[in-house]
Amino acid sequence: MKAVGGNRMADAVFKVHFAGPLISFQDGGRFGHMRFGVPASGPMDRLSHAAGNVVLGNEAAATSIEISMGGIVLECVSGTVSLSLNGGGFDVRVGDQTYTSRSVFNVSPGDKVTVRAGGWGSWCYLGFAGHVDVPSWLSSTATHTMSGFGGGMVQSGQTITIKETRVEESRIGEIASLTEDLAEKPIRLCLGPQDQHFHASAIAALLGETFQLTDAYDRMGARLSGSALELKDALSIPSEPILRGSIQVAGDGVPTVLLADHQTTGGYPKIATVVSADLDRLAQKRARDSISFEQVSAQEAVVIARSKALQMKTYLQEMAVPRGTLLERLMRENLISGAVGPGAD
Amino acid sequence: MTQPRFVPVADQALLVEFGQTVDDETNLSVQMLDQALARTPPEGLIEVVPAFVNLVVVFDPTLTDHGAIQQEVLACLDERSEQIGNNTVRDVEVCYDAELAPDLEDIARQAGMSSEAVINAHLAGDFHVVMYGFAPGYAYMAGVPEALHLPRKTAAVRDVPEGSLLIAGPQCLVSTICMPTGWWRIGRATTPILTGDSQKPFLFDVGDPVRFKRISRSEFDESRGGKPHG
DSSP: OOOSSOOOOOOEEEEEEEEOTTOEEEOSOOOSOGGGTOOOOOOSSHHHHHHHHHTTTOOTTOOEEEEOTTOEEEEEEEOOEEEEEEEEEEEEEETTEEEOSSEEEEEOTTOEEEEEEEEEEEEEEEEESSEEOOOOBTTBOOOBTTTTBSSOBOOTTOEEEEESOOOOGGGOEEOOOOGGGGSOOOEEEEEOSSGGGBOHHHHHHHHHSOEEEEEEESSSEEEEESSOOOBSSOOOOOOEEOOTTEEEEOTTSOEEEEOTTOOSEESSOEEEEEOGGGHHHHHTOOTTOEEOEEEOOHHHHHHHHHHHHHHHHHHHHHHHSOOOOHHHHHHHHHHHHHHHOTTOO | OOOOEEEEETTTEEEEEOOSSOOHHHHHHHHHHHHHHHHSOOTTEEEEEEOSSEEEEEEOTTTOOHHHHHHHHHHHHHHOOSOOOOOOOEEEEEEOOTTTOTTHHHHHHHHTSOHHHHHHHHHTOOEEEEEEOSSTTOEEEEOOOGGGOOOOOSSOEEEEOTTEEEEETTEEEEOOSOEEEOSEEEEEEOSOSBOOOTTSOBSOOTTOEEEEEEEOHHHHHHHHTTOOOO
16 A cells, blocks of 8 residues: 655665664564573563554554653754654654654754653654664664664764655654553552562562652663562572563662563562553653552453553554545544534534 | 472463572473473463573463463473483683683682683583573573682673673673673683574573683684674
8 A cells, every 4th residue: 555645765864963871773672582681672662662653654563763861863864754753751843843752744854853851751762654774683673772782772973774765744743642551550560470588568568658760770670769678588599580570679678670671580589570561651750750569460460461452453553544634634524523413512 | 200380470471480499400390391392382472481490481461371371381291201302512612811811810719729720620511501691692501610619709890801701600601792790701702602693593502511612822813803702
């Protein structure tokens, strides 16, 4: 299917004038290599990344730029291409135009795109209608930040080439969000797999008290502050597998939630594991944001995962449909309000 | 054979644990189950991550759940042969030149032997890969001879180059990225662990025996020739 609007198969080139720390290229992730010490990496907020791609007509797992609160300034040097910005509440300016951080817009040579942290959120995704030309490792461009393997960190001064660019006039506009994800609800977790190494008071504190994210927050994990979670004894357990969402507790009682670039094994006991469905929401929190946890059973966690998967699938399918040009949209809205007729407010 | 303990890990995995202490028998159980699951992967399996005393079976919760995976694991435990198979001896070339092994003298002093005796003791070790962890391609090998068991350093050394052969306690590994480490630097390997071969990107499978082959400094320099590790 040809999208409405131009389909120019040309390259676009961007020059990065400034890139803050922790800004990297990420595709959907590199799965199946944890046994070799390789976590999946991929986006910290997986749904925002996927939606930022499908709204441009890309595959959900296509490569985009994960922007941290450090922000980025890049300039289109050549080519015209549609871009999306999706994720936390960041501010974006293109030339003299400002957009919300949930937008699809066009960029032409000479346009400077400035993205800065706004009201909330830690991560935002800059998507390109086309193919981001960066190195891949084990068939994925997801950047593993500790090693730099994959597409790599985005650096000031770097040039980025987008292949097979498209201008998607029919996709320009704001991106709807999955509203449930914005709600301020506790983060759901399952206890274990090593909760038996903790005092009952530690479990009670984890479930009953409020914690804060600290500045020790990167793609590997987020260290929390709050009550110390006391271990029964200063034991050293044999090093064992870690998953995204594991909450490990060091000897000092400080919990860390392991995230996209987590180590694959480690010897600190894991008091609990965050359910997958709530990891995006957790990752969008900032240092000093409060966080509270709610326990669910493993069976409930599976039910949550299934309903979230269905919800995401529907949402992404809707987001992938071009909305039409501005004129078409106005026409459609007229028709719809006409068709709804009497009784509608 | 003792039955393992099953622990669900949120919505995404089942932990299968054969014991609490690191010993060969426990680890053999882990490896046998790992191999059995590779032969007959359960429906909805994403991957299996083996470690010292346990392994985690990661699954897609839209396709299966903890109970179904546990049944599959139990079936594997019933069926599996007591033989562990398919492991290949991997050779790793190492140069023990003092400049490339900055801790060799220190190790020798602590072990109460000459540097040459330390090298020979290390070469005589019976190594095999127990698990990967920490960073891509970091393969933890058991088998460092007891005379060379040293606790980790109290402070990490910065910028230890990739390809460093490191020991701590009974364990040994070849680093794949430049990192700070508190392990002891006993040599430098030329054999890449990250092979760059898309068909077999990592040199070792878990369980593989490893043999270190000593090379001279000139052989090291020649084989390096500016070629990056991995």
